[in-house]
Amino acid sequence: xxxxxxxxxxxxxxxxxxxxxxxxxxxxxxxxxxxxxxxxxxxxxxxxxxxxxxxxxxxxxxxxxxxxxxxxxxxxxxxxxxxxxxxxxxxxxxxxxxxxxxxxxxxxxxxxxxxxxxxxxxxxxxxxxxxxxxxxxxxxxxxxxxxxxxxxxxxxxxxxxxxxxxxxxxxxxxxxxxxxxxxxxxxxxxxxxxxxxxxxxxxxxxxxxxxxxxxxxxxxxxxxxxxxxxxxxxxxxx
Amino acid sequence: xxxxxxxxxxxxxxxxxxxxxxxxxxxxxxxxxxxxxxxxxxxxxxxxxxxxxxxxxxxxxxxxxxxxxxxxxxxxxxxxxxxxxxxxxxxxxxxxxxxxxxxxxxxxxxxxxxxxxxxxxxxxxxxxxxxxxxxxxxxxxxxxxxxxxxxxxxxxxxxxxxxxxxxxxxxxxxxxxxxxxxxxxxxxxxxxxxxxxxxxxxxxxxxxxxxxxxxxxxxxxxxxxxxxxxxxxxxxxxxxxxxxxxxxxxxxxxxxxxxxxxxxxxxxxxxxxxxxxxxxxxxxxxxxxxxxxxxxxxxxxxxxxxxxxxxxxxxxxxxxxxxxxxxxxxxxxxxxxxxxxxxxxxxxxxxxxxxxxxxxxxxxxxxxxxxxxxxxxxxxxxxxxxxxxxxxxxxxxxxxxxxxxxxxxxxxxxxxxxxxxxxxxxxxxxxxxxxxxxxxxxxxxxxxxxxxxxxxxxxxx
Numbered sequence: 165x166x167x168x169x170x171x172x173x174x175x176x177x178x179x180x181x182x183x184x185x186x187x188x189x190x191x192x193x194x195x196x197x198x199x200x201x202x203x204x205x206x207x208x209x210x211x212x213x214x215x216x217x218x219x220x221x222x223x224x225x226x227x228x229x230x231x232x233x234x235x236x237x238x239x240x241x242x243x244x245x246x247x248x249x250x251x252x253x254x255x256x257x258x259x260x261x262x263x264x265x266x267x268x269x270x271x272x273x274x275x276x277x278x279x280x281x282x283x284x285x286x287x288x289x290x291x292x293x294x295x296x297x298x299x300x301x302x303x304x305x306x307x308x309x310x311x312x313x314x315x316x317x318x319x320x321x322x323x324x325x326x327x328x329x330x331x332x333x334x335x336x337x338x339x340x341x342x343x344x345x346x347x348x349x350x351x352x353x354x355x356x357x358x359x360x361x362x363x364x365x366x367x368x369x370x371x372x373x374x375x376x377x378x379x380x381x382x383x384x385x386x387x388x389x390x391x392x393x394x395x396x397x398x399x400x401x402x
Numbered sequence: 403x404x405x406x407x408x409x410x411x412x413x414x415x416x417x418x419x420x421x422x423x424x425x426x427x428x429x430x431x432x433x434x435x436x437x438x439x440x441x442x443x444x445x446x447x448x449x450x451x452x453x454x455x456x457x458x459x460x461x462x463x464x465x466x467x468x469x470x471x472x473x474x475x476x477x478x479x480x481x482x483x484x485x486x487x488x489x490x491x492x493x494x495x496x497x498x499x500x501x502x503x504x505x506x507x508x509x510x511x512x513x514x515x516x517x518x519x520x521x522x523x524x525x526x527x528x529x530x531x532x533x534x535x536x537x538x539x540x541x542x543x544x545x546x547x548x549x550x551x552x553x554x555x556x557x558x559x560x561x562x563x564x565x566x567x568x569x570x571x572x573x574x575x576x577x578x579x580x581x582x583x584x585x586x587x588x589x590x591x592x593x594x595x596x597x598x599x600x601x602x603x604x605x606x607x608x609x610x611x612x613x614x615x616x617x618x619x620x621x622x623x624x625x626x627x628x629x630x631x632x633x634x635x636x637x638x639x640x641x642x643x644x645x646x647x648x649x650x651x652x653x654x655x656x657x658x659x660x661x662x663x664x665x666x667x668x669x670x671x672x673x674x675x676x677x678x679x680x681x682x683x684x685x686x687x688x689x690x691x692x693x694x695x696x697x698x699x700x701x702x703x704x705x706x707x708x709x710x711x712x713x714x715x716x717x718x719x720x721x722x723x724x725x726x727x728x729x730x731x732x733x734x735x736x737x738x739x740x741x742x743x744x745x746x747x748x749x750x751x752x753x754x755x756x757x758x759x760x761x762x763x764x765x766x767x768x769x770x771x772x773x774x775x776x777x778x779x780x781x782x783x784x785x786x787x788x789x790x791x792x793x794x795x796x797x798x799x800x801x802x803x804x805x806x807x808x809x810x811x812x813x814x815x816x817x818x819x820x821x822x823x824x825x826x827x828x829x830x831x832x833x834x835x836x837x838x839x840x841x842x843x844x845x846x847x848x849x850x851x852x853x854x855x856x857x858x859x860x861x862x863x
Contacts, residue, residue: 215857218774220773220774220856220857220860221857240778240779241778241779241780244773244776244777244778244779244781245776245778247773247774247775247776248775248776248777249776253774253775255860259767259770259771259774259860260771261768261771263414263418272772272775273775273776275407276772276775276776276777276778276781277776320775324776
């Protein structure tokens with residue numbers, strides 16, 4: 165059984181009488197421990213796909229099975245709980261809370277899980293060690309560099325030991341050198357057995373992942389999967 | 403998410419925007435402190451009114467006065483009017499078991515200029531002379547401080563004796579002698595309409611609790627008086643008596659003497675004739691049971707109609723109407739006070755709604771982040787609601803702290819008003835209302851925040 169099974173996902177928006185098909189029949193299987201990138205130009209529907217898999221949004225039609233839970237018809241409350249326990253998000257703009265310290269930011273998901281303050285602190289420090297940020301735990305986000313902020317965000321994504329980590333343009337706001345380091349960090353997480361999904365428009369970044377899925381006009385246009393032998397990479401870098 | 407963290411978060415938010423929060427809280431502070439202050443002043447007034455009700459004999463006392471205006475169907479009998487007489491007193495004593503202590507009163511007031519009370523060139527400004535029986539002491543709620551009440555024998559013999567109130571003493575003798583001792587007028591002689599009367603007793607000085615305290619304090623300070631202090635003391639006692647005037651003024655300014663003395667020595671319209679037919683200013687009596695007021699009145703009425711040959715030339719005056727007036731006055735003050743304080747709280751509440759709404763649009767991204775890492779709608783709702791409750795309750799507590807000072811300041815600026823009384827009840831109510839305001843004010847913003855779409859919220863700049 166796969167960690168994630170998408171079957172014929174459709175998502176349509178109605179904007180001023182016009183119907184926009186953001187996703188148009190996407191089916192996808194992802195196994196535990198995979199390192200995948202979703203690639204596509206802006207407006208291709210890749211963000212919508214990530215939001216739907218990430219339980220921030222629901223599909224119009226289609227079914228999603230995440231770790232044995234059918235999330236396409238789950239309630240808002242269930243989705244919040246899944247986001248909390250099974251999913252970690254890393255965003256382009258880091259999305260840390262500026263008024264909290266690094267450690268408090270990392271502790272935030274566990275507050276909603278309902279862990280004791282002692283356990284929260286312990287696990288937050290573990291997660292910060294994982295991203296080499298333990299010595300900055302008392303800093304505020306504004307006192308950190310972009311790379312450090314992103315590492316804090318990764319620690320926050322990791323702290324509840326999620327089934328899958330989503331990274332939405334994680335290097336988009338960083339210089340290439342720092343971006344490289346962040347990508348190495350995701351690679352390291354992958355080798356430690358975590359499931360990581362990168363969402364990017366940049367084929368170079370996508371190149372770090374073994375499996376690449378290209379989305380265009382709401383459909384899977386292309387897929388490179390090392391598991392499927394004999395299939396040649398057919399990337400269309402325009 | 404545990405409540406303590408949410409509350410701490412609320413305080414953190416207040417601290418982060420302390421100026422904005424202070425402005426927001428100001429509305430609640432005003433609301434709560436004005437509510438408490440208002441009720442303290444109303445309570446003060448209420449106590450004063452109740453005191454004056456008790457002073458006038460309470461609900462048990464009823465009075466029958468002569469009435470010149472007959473009902474229409476008896477108009478042609480106007481010549482027969484006699485008013486209340488001593489005959490009525492005896493008739494009631496014998497035939498009306500629901501009332502007791504029936505006392506006749508003949509009144510003379512100094513402002514009608516048929517009464518002059520003088521002594522050694524000094525005279526009183528306002529005096530009420532009442533000729534009555536010794537029983538009046540109880541029914542008028544008088545207490546003797548010096549000397550004694552006149553006796554039934556003195557009434558029978560129409561002796562020239564009287565018992566005076568402290569205001570009368572103050573006007574004719576002064577309050578203190580050179581040594582600062584209060585003057586005792588007993589056994590002195592005063593002149594009423596230029597006829598000598600011996601003072602056999604003096605009532606105690608009636609004053610409100612508040613005034614009594616002030617006076618005692620002033621007295622203490624005056625144990626080491628010098629001449630300069632004297633002046634201020636007199637000034638003080640002057641404003642003091644002004645205040646006391648309101649409730650106890652007429653009581654302190656009264657002179658009581660035997661009914662027979664007044665009628666035979668001072669009443670110019672005195673005619674020889676049956677003593678029983680002598681007309682009186684009023685009869686006053688007590689009823690045994692306030693719950694039987696209606697029945698007692700009916701009984702008195704029946705007896706009087708018989709002695710008056712069916713003429714309704716008398717009317718009742720009960721304290722019930724006064725009591726109703728008091729209750730109505732208190733109710734009105736309470737309602738208008740609550741209304742004003744309510745408006746203050748409403749404005750405070752709207753302030754909170756406004757601030758929370760604007761702080762939410764500032765924090766859309768934060769809410770998106772919180773949701774993306776697993777905050778449920780309820781978590782967000784609770785967070786925003788708690789913040790506004792924390793804001794309102796902090797304001798409420800500050801309002802509680804401020805209100806005693808506000809009350810003291812207002813009482814200082816308006817020394818003539820009744821002394822306000824701060825009650826625990828009003829503080830509890832004020833505090834509760836601030837909490838309710840906070841919760842109500844937080845509902846809309848909290849609901850709005852909880853319904854935010856996390857994707858939209860995350861994209862928001």
